[in-house]
Amino acid sequence: MKNILEINDVNKSYRNSIKALDNINLNIKEGEIFSLLGPNGAGKSTLINSICGIVNFNSGTIKINGYDNIKEYRKARQITGIVPQELYLESFETVWKNINYSRGLFGKPKNHKYVEDLLKMLSLWDKKDSKIKELSGGMKRRVLIAKALSHQPRLLFLDEPTASIDVELRKETWDIVRKLNKNGTTIVLTTHYIEEAEELSSRVAIINDGKIILVDETDKLIKKLGEKSIKIELKNEEINFNENLKKKYNLVVHKNILTFKYNIKEDNINLTKMLNEIENNGYQIKDFITEQSSLEEIFIKLIKEDKKS
Amino acid sequence: MNYFGVIAILIHELDRFKRTLLQSLASPIITTSLYFIVFGTAIGSRIKEIDGINYGSYIVPGMIMLTILTQALSNASFAIYFQKFTSTIYEIHAAPLSSFEIILGFVGAAAIKSIIIGLIIIITAGFFVDIEIQHPILMIFFLILTSITFSLFGFIVGLYADGFEGLQIIPILVITPLTFLGGSFYSITMLPEFWQNISLLNPVLYLISGFRYSFYEVSDVSLLTSIITIFTILIGCIFFISYTFIKGYKIKN
Numbered sequence: 001m002k003n004i005l006e007i008n009d010v011n012k013s014y015r016n017s018i019k020a021l022d023n024i025n026l027n028i029k030e031g032e033i034f035s036l037l038g039p040n041g042a043g044k045s046t047l048i049n050s051i052c053g054i055v056n057f058n059s060g061t062i063k064i065n066g067y068d069n070i071k072e073y074r075k076a077r078q079i080t081g082i083v084p085q086e087l088y089l090e091s092f093e094t095v096w097k098n099i100n101y102s103r104g105l106f107g108k109p110k111n112h113k114y115v116e117d118l119l120k121m122l123s124l125w126d127k128k129d130s131k132i133k134e135l136s137g138g139m140k141r142r143v144l145i146a147k148a149l150s151h152q153p154r155l156l157f158l159d160e161p162t163a164s165i166d167v168e169l170r171k172e173t174w175d176i177v178r179k180l181n182k183n184g185t186t187i188v189l190t191t192h193y194i195e196e197a198e199e200l201s202s203r204v205a206i207i208n209d210g211k212i213i214l215v216d217e218t219d220k221l222i223k224k225l226g227e228k229s230i231k232i233e234l235k236n237e238e239i240n241f242n243e244n245l246k247k248k249y250n251l252v253v254h255k256n257i258l259t260f261k262y263n264i265k266e267d268n269i270n271l272t273k274m275l276n277e278i279e280n281n282g283y284q285i286k287d288f289i290t291e292q293s294s295l296e297e298i299f300i301k302l303i304k305e306d307k308k309s
Numbered sequence: 310m311n312y313f314g315v316i317a318i319l320i321h322e323l324d325r326f327k328r329t330l331l332q333s334l335a336s337p338i339i340t341t342s343l344y345f346i347v348f349g350t351a352i353g354s355r356i357k358e359i360d361g362i363n364y365g366s367y368i369v370p371g372m373i374m375l376t377i378l379t380q381a382l383s384n385a386s387f388a389i390y391f392q393k394f395t396s397t398i399y400e401i402h403a404a405p406l407s408s409f410e411i412i413l414g415f416v417g418a419a420a421i422k423s424i425i426i427g428l429i430i431i432i433t434a435g436f437f438v439d440i441e442i443q444h445p446i447l448m449i450f451f452l453i454l455t456s457i458t459f460s461l462f463g464f465i466v467g468l469y470a471d472g473f474e475g476l477q478i479i480p481i482l483v484i485t486p487l488t489f490l491g492g493s494f495y496s497i498t499m500l501p502e503f504w505q506n507i508s509l510l511n512p513v514l515y516l517i518s519g520f521r522y523s524f525y526e527v528s529d530v531s532l533l534t535s536i537i538t539i540f541t542i543l544i545g546c547i548f549f550i551s552y553t554f555i556k557g558y559k560i561k562n
Contacts, residue, residue: 073405074405101317102400
């Protein structure tokens with residue numbers, strides 16, 4: 001699939017000489033949903049703001065659909081839209097005027113039919129004549145999405161789309177993102193919610209201290225780095241569990257639960273053998289459950305490793 | 310050229326003017342009327358004429374200038390500062406707009422508002438005194454050029470302001486005193502020689518004088534110096550704004 005966004009060696013330092021972006025290289029494929037995952041202050045917003053022309057970066061190149069976002073900014077920006085993290089809206093404007101203003105800024109002539117369909121899709125049509133200040137937080141966020149989509153962009157950036165919103169609204173936003181992607185819009189979102197990246201995106205980049213630590217397909221990332229654990233429930237509580245077995249498999253014993261942790265990357269794990277050994281030592285297994293580490297755990301692990309290095 | 314973008318900014322900014330239409334129009338009408346009551350009636354009863362012109366009529370061009378300068382400056386500075394303050398400016402940065410187009414939108418809107426207000430003052434003044442406009446084209450030229458120049462100046466003020474207080478400093482501490490001391494309500498020939506020479510250092514004097522010439526063919530300084538002054542301020546503002554945009558200072562992080 002063709003790259004809709006190519007970022008090469010991008011650096012950005014703020015006046016206080018903090019390096020916000022440290023040699024960023026990243027390609028986004030047309031049609032995908034991509035997540036930029038990182039803790040607060042990692043450089044996620046600086047990166048997407050640099051792509052969209054909201055902040056100036058110091059060196060490197062950013063190409064959107066093959067157009068340099070500085071030298072050919074008109075062509076590059078025409079196909080991008082951005083939904084900011086905060087509710088940056090003018091309170092006294094009506095929804096309708098706000099959306100049409102955004103469309104005009106991007107050099108597009110009026111198209112009432114398109115704006116009407118857009119507002120209907122975002123369940124804002126009945127609020128078109130309401131002033132922004134009269135809307136709820138969720139509606140305001142949808143207005144921001146409508147503004148970003150007003151000029152029919154092919155590449156949409158969502159900066160922390162579900163930060164500080166309730167669960168219901170989060171699910172609603174996710175549905176909108178999926179719907180837009182289905183209609184052909186490439187989506188890049190920043191988030192510090194692992195669940196969001198896991199739920200929505202096909203690929204993830206993990207960013208910390210202005211550096212991209214890792215880029216991979218979401219599933220592969222979980223598989224590649226994922227730890228699994230098996231919790232074995234014994235029929236009876238064992239106060240003096242066999243020390244040899246405990247040491248051999250590095251088991252954690254708590255009451256009648258044995259916890260065994262392993263990484264799916266390791267090939268030499270023989271779970272049948274371990275379970276047989278437990279039984280052969282006279283312990284009766286009542287039940288067991290397996291747990292796979294979430295992206296969250298992988299994320300914390302990677303950031304810790306990055307800090308150490 | 311992104312024409313739709315410029316028009317979008319223009320309409321958006323003029324909408325704000327429309328939303329506050331009552332204040333926008335009532336304020337210059339009331340202020341003009343008050344000036345006529347205070348200066349025209351109270352003082353005018355003691356100063357019958359200046360340069361052969363009835364005092365009430367004489368002060369009209371100065372009054373228009375005073376309002377245009379402060380209105381253009383505060384409208385343009387508020388418009389851009391407000392977008393910075395609410396952070397809605399992100400959209401302008403993300404849009405395919407050049408610096409020139411952004412300035413054209415904001416400054417154009419502020420200048421249009423100032424020109425409308427200027428014309429309203431002329432109409433209001435017409436209810437109080439007789440107004441003659443000997444050189445209407447020259448009057449329109451001064452009105453438009455001054456509105457554009459001081460809107461551009463206001464745009465710069467708005468870009469550099471760090472707070473709402475900052476927006477008020479230039480109009481209150483610079484423009485209003487310079488306008489009052491620039492012969493809005495008197496001719497500098499009425500001052501002692503020393504103060505006449507000091508007044509000649511005030512650029513606003515040249516604007517008022519040139520503007521007054523277009524009405525009554527009387528002026529404190531030559532018409533040419535007035536025209537040169539307005540162009541000099543305009544070019545100065547253009548250079549400064551170009552420098553600001555090239556550096557990106559105060560515009561983007």
